[in-house]
Amino acid sequence: MSEANQVLGEQKRTNVRWMIVVLLFFVTAINYGDRATLAIAGKPLSDAVGIDAAGMGWIFSAFSWAYVLGQLPGGWLLDKFGSKRVYFYSIFFWSLFTLMQAGIGLFTGVWALITLFSLRFLVGLAESPSFPGNSRIAAAWFPANERATAVSIFNSAQYFATVIFAPIMGWLTVELGWQSVFIFMGVLGILISIVWLKVIYDPKEHPRANAAEVAYIEAGGALVNMDQKKDDGKKEGPKFGYVKQLLTNRMLVGVYLGQYCINCLTFFFITWFPIYLATERGLDLKSVGFAAAVPAICGFAGGILGGIISDRLMKKTNSLSIARKTPIVLGMLFSMTMVFCNYVDSIGMVILFMSMAFFGKGIGALGWAVMADTAPKEISGLAGGLFNMCGNLSGIVSPIAIGYIVNATGKFEWALVFVAVHALVAAFSFLFIVGPIKRMELKSID
Template structure:
């Protein structure tokens, strides 16, 4: 009893917020690497000689590998822990990002094939990144702070555009498109080694005191996630026999559908949006980098706002369903304002409507908070991988469909309708299909 009282009187450390800042940095690099083709794509098309449909297939190569890698990545996280797999993921995706800058040494179909291959390998290496983020957040944050924490690292996808799009646009203009891949790959390789110092389990982190660990444990954090051992003293891995329970749960199926639709908006903004500005609206590549940063700033603000609003609702109502569903549904409906771009000629109005849409998308992008709230504690990594696999199926399908829509029509009007329709379906899924949000208990 005396020890317990002593722990409660200690001033707790705030290492968990340093962890989420690091996740933010890693996620910003993650999305910066994904966005390289959006910035360098027009120059690459001109030099390497492929059209919008070819670009759609190259963009989808990332999604194909990313989806394939989700279940193995989640299994590896549960088996070997977050630290080692997170480090390897960052290191290898950064190497394959850098190698994309070498495809100019090839010609014709070989150039496209090598770009497809490096993009594919980058996607496979990135597969454990977001399940890792979710897993680390579930271990480090109590439920009443979790949405804010997830919103911080998830909002890095917008911040990535704010920071990296102008840099990549300038690099493309001054030094050629190859420099974009060399720069982004180099930054990622450096950051990968920082993960070895930053990522630890709460009970093992040298910067977290016992008061902080007890605080987050009492709030529902899974602080023992990577410390479970079986009767032989070995770390337990996930039981694949539980997989059927995950894919047959109505709540999770609704969450999966919602994430699929939300990711369609994400991949439009990080891949096709800069190309839309350059081709449909006639902006030069240097201006595109800065123009694309404006909606991204709004997305960043929306993302943080959505997380803070969700945790506010959680404290006020005590209901995960109200706290998570309200910002998701409101944000998705608001993001449909992108359709108004089809009815204006002014670049300023286009940026305004896209900024409104990006803000709404940011507010509603709480899928990973829902995942951290609902994933079974026995297989958080695999559950996150399955969630991300369903969600990122849109990274395969949507770039190809948008590419063919643009190639067929020569314009982006129906592509914007296609993307906005996904926002509506996401809102419907959370409002009607998901039902009560709670942590899933596996049947033994």
Template sequence: MKGVKRTNVRWMMVVFLFIVTAINYGDRATIGIAGKSMSGELGFDAAAMGWVISSFSIAYVIGQLPGGWLLDRFGSKRVYFCSIFFWSIFTLLQGTIHFFIGAWALIMLFTFRFLMGLAEAPSFPGNSRITAAWFPAKERATAVSIFNSAQYFATVIFAPIMGWLTHEYGWQSVFFFMGGLGIFISFVTIIMVHNPKDHPWANKEEVEYIAEGGGLVDMDQKKEEGKEDQGPKLGYILQLIKNRMMLGIYLGQYCINVLTYFFITWFPIYLATERGLDIKSVGFLAAIPAVCGFVGGIAGGVFSDFLLRKTGSLSIARKTPIVFGMLFSMMMILCNYVDSITMIIFFMSLAFFGKGVGALGWAVMSDTAPKEISGLAGGLFNMFGNASSIISPIIIGYIVHVTGRFEWALVFVAAHAFLAAFSFLFIVGPIKRMEVKKNQFSNY
């Protein structure tokens, strides 16, 4: 009907995804805030805590393909709710390990962190799926950059709260607070997450606007009874990993995440050991590049959608920020040639800004994942990306151990930024939605 104003429920959805993602990263950070007090009280040494920290990443990677399959089989609403609810339960339960004695406390902490990682596995593929359903292509990168930027913002939001709770009420309170908050948000999912066509707050004009722009508004529509494709078959994985475009995207995301995990894990250690800063200074200075990454992330998404509106080309719109952002992030190598802390933070801030600009992998995934198996494709994408959370910190540690310094570690990280740019430029090819051959793997 002419003159009816289009609703904007899709932007409420992306704010909700931002909140969920911030809680997601806040839950991951609990062990970093509470770990010192916890290990002191329970007698865990550094090696034991290392296994506890790695347990999450191992489970998170293992859970990507099953999590993606569950999203495709049962839809975003149910799986997203279960994911948030159960990862929050396992977060909360970590606050109870002091009830166990000796080695059992360590075993239970490892188990709860592992189960939390499994439960979180569908979260980012779910974000990608919801974005693909709710946003036309010309707004998708902005939407993805908003919820993706929550990973930088989570530290600013939750670290002070968790630090205060630990000081005032003990380390257990951190897990109770974050777990309880997540359980509450999981029930908000029931109200917020719907197919665009079924959402009680979205009018027909908004749904048509999304659909005309390439949004998959009927992604979770119930399949007709008796239809052969009731869910993705495992053989679809072979189609995904044999597709040159998807392989290039997966390789690019692995390389981009090497930069992410360097800043999360090794950058504070670099400031403390290589540059001799005290812990208080490290905490303050390490936050500056994180803020720059947040700004870069929003800027990259807005710029990408601007390019799409101007050029009409997904390839130009997505690849340009990724390639230039990754090349810009290589400026971290300049830290090897300066001694001033100010200049080091300046170059690292520029590098993290570039990384933020180029972190459009989930937007590309929303643009390219086959409609029938978008969850599975996103799970495989996230599995490749988060494999770097296991591999790259170990390699960086080995480089620092052998050389005694961080120079070659910075070169290692910067080389991955270059490889990410190379992958999107020369391997990915034209960016378009992949079509699957539905009957090719009927026996799988």
């Protein structure tokens, strides 16, 4: 009997890994809540300080400019200093910069635009290690046959953020003013950063995880030694020369392209979707918050279901390719139902089609599970950072493109087509470009 099996046979294992993923869920919900503050407070804020739709498109993109630029340095910092420390500073500072946006009313016109762009840029820079950090923690704490469920839990927090925070932020905007949205989200994030320090540890160092749990997750392929120091007490930083190997790997290139397209849907929903409901469909701010929550609930359900389906397929087929690709491809194709909104007038039908699209997007949002499965163990943070950088280029392009489409046409019809085409390309990429899904092995470099 192996040492791992012996430990498992003598001791009932703990389930600390699920407590870890619950915290990742709440941190990620706050992460997306901070990103979405402008989607709710944007209209009264822009009216108050004098920023037009094209200007708001640039401000929406400010987060992603920094987020993209920060991915490789953020991934490097995670690999160099570990997930716990780097992620704590990430949470604290993105929350602080969110809080500071409450003072944007001190400026008007071009100075308001510059100041708000700068603060959103800083939020994006501070958040850049977050999802590579999530992926590293999932790879360290979860065996392969539980990893998609774990990833789908924290990834579905983006929908939970809309379900919970959109109504709260809508109410705050109407009752207390748009400034209260930034104060609420900023203070909440600073408080959760303190909780982070008390809960997050590496698997072998966690005071509540016993040897049986560590042996179980390690036997299932978890990278439990990811943040361990060498015998000399030092932890070697990753080499950026490995980036070339990542970018010339067909499997990862296909995954990166797919994530770029999936994120087009994500950024539409967290930036322009509430404005679409307010301007194109004539809903008031309170109604927008609650109406946006309905598709988000469907996205949340789809996100959890996608992970469960993927892990069940993994157990039945023992094939990562089948287990991960099936939900992604089918989910992306189903999300294209959003274009039907162009052919209906009823707000109920609009919410129905958007809910279907949200549900499909949720099922297909398994890119981070694929990254946890494929990233080279030596540079999982750097690989995740590159993945997130490529994916979030869409956060720069999409809000700006949609802003100009709406400005040029006066409607959202072609904007919805623009988003749906990205879903189709995502399905194509995972189906025909990615190939077999497996962990990439690095070639040594000097």
